Amino acid sequence: MRNPDVGAALGEPLVVALLAKWLTVSYILCGLYAWWRRPESRFGPLMVAAGFANFVSTLSWTTNDVTFTLGQALDLLPPVLFMHVFLAFPSGHLRDSFERALVASAYVAAVALQVTRMTFGGFFGPHNLLEITANEDAALLTLRVALLTMSAFCLAAVGVLLLRRRGRRALRRSRVLLVDAFAVGLVMIALLYISAAFDGPAVRQIRWATFATLGLAPLVFLAALLKARLDRSSVGDLFLELHSEPAPGDLRDALARALRDPSLQLAYWLPDYECYADLQGQPVELEDLDGRAITLIDRDGEHVAALIHDPALQDEPELLDSVQAAAGIALENGRLHAELQARLEELRGSRARIVEAAQNERQLLERNLHDGAQQRLIALSLNLSLLKGRVDGDPKIATGIDQARREIAASLNELREIARGIHPAVVSGHGLAVALEQLAARSPVPVDSRVEIDGRLPEQLELAAYYVVSESLTNIAKHAQATTARIDVAKENGELVLEIVDDGIGGADSERGSGLRGLADRVEALNGRLRVWTPRGGGTRVRAEIPCR
Secondary structure (H helix, E strand, O other): OOOOHHHOOOOOHHHHHHHHHHHHHHHHHHHHHHHOOOOOOOHHHHHHHHHHHHHHHHHHHHHHHEEEEHHHHOOOHHHHHHHHHHOOOOOOOOOHHHHHHHHHHHHHHHHHHEEEEEEOOOOOOOOOOOOOOOOHHHHHHHHHHHHHHHHHHHHHHEEEHHHHHOOOOOOHHHHHHHHHHHHHHHHHHHHHHHHHHHOOOOOOHHHHHHHHHHHHHHHHHHHHHHHHHOOHHHHHHHHHHHHHOOHHHHHHHHHHHHHHOOOEEEEEOOOOOOOOOOOOOEOOOOHHOOEEEEEEEOOOOOEEEEEEEEEEHOOOOHHHHHHHHHHHHHHHHHHHHHHHHHHHHHHHHHHHHHHOOOHHHHHHHHHHHHHHHHHHHHHHHHHHHHHHHHOOOOHHHHHHHHHHHHHHHHHHHHHHHHHHOOOOHHHHHOHHHHHHHHHHHHHOOOOOEEEOOOOOOOHHHHHHHHHHHHHHHHHHHHHHHHOOOEEOOOOOOOOOEEEEEOOOOOOOOOOOOOOHHHHHHHHHHOEEEEEEEEOOOOOOOEEEEEOOO
């Protein structure tokens, strides 16, 4: 950090020496603490190396030729180590190939440019052992190139830090403060070198400010370490919450509070399905979570769950480990709940497929009746009409033919009713509103109908609604002894809501009667709900709520 050529402008030796010693001591001590707290991380040793390199550079203040030459040769190395420390926080690893190339290039440039400069001499004090020829102009030019090059590396590192800062969430404000402190330190180094390269008027003041800023960085880092340790005390609160056996839905909230991450999500491993799922049993693809970090949780050597969280939490592995250990049993319970929901979802899907297959079969049967038996009966009736025209003078034969035609007409009507019950073609052709109007018109009990639907709905939904109304009106006619009935159909809050009410004797049994139970299956297959209120002597009320999605 010291450049003897501009030594007169760099401030009082005692103040500078004290600041330099502070840099050395603070980085080494904080690095040792970080090394002790997180022995698996390279960050602590890196901080120690930065402090030691700063000490080696101060050897340029000695009067011994060897130590003087060594200190001068490594004079530009400490800023590169500071840059390396700032970019490698908190794991000690650089994050991508660009950062690795940037730091490696800075190391090479720091040593190569300083050694090249030393070959041209221009130093005062002890003998420079690397001097080959005395050329003050070349030495000054090389010095300026070296200082400006180091400034460029520092500013590039500032750009990297600012890009990282944009990805930090507000809940990680302590991390953002660290990034800001690191960025300010690098900016101060760059300003110092640029000012020194061109003999700026405020080199001394900038140098002091640079030392002060770099000296504060390890303190900010130490405060962050202590805060992380205090944050882990929130695991105690998590233990208390888990002791009360929270519901699986509340477990996520408890973990989010302990980790200070409101965006936290949980995905549970379902071994029978070999996939992750949320609490509702819906599959979760961990590969599709851009911008999120994933921590897998095992229990007794088996997958249990995955935490999907803010990537900044990866900087606090102890906190993550503590939360995982505390929540192990609760997560296992949550996994069982998610597995149950997945099985229920599978059951719903299976029931929906059964209902759909049955409906397809009914539609095929209705079509066969319409195109087969009904058409043959119609053709037979026409043939009998033609035959009657050929038979003259025999009233008995004519009467017999008329009777046969009446029987055929009655059979046609019965077939049409059967076909309509098997599959109401009017629903497919004209929609639910028209189909319900026809049901109300054919009902033997007077029906007050109110249908408020705009446009068509999905056919499965319309068919389910039709059968609910049709079966209810049939039950009213057969069992209710009602004098009036009312149908209300409307869309409310994204659901199709049907109500069929009568003034009969009540007492319908939705469990023992196959008709209402079948309607409930059909409605529930569409994620809907069917309820029946049937007090004795108070009429019956059937209400179906079916999502319109």
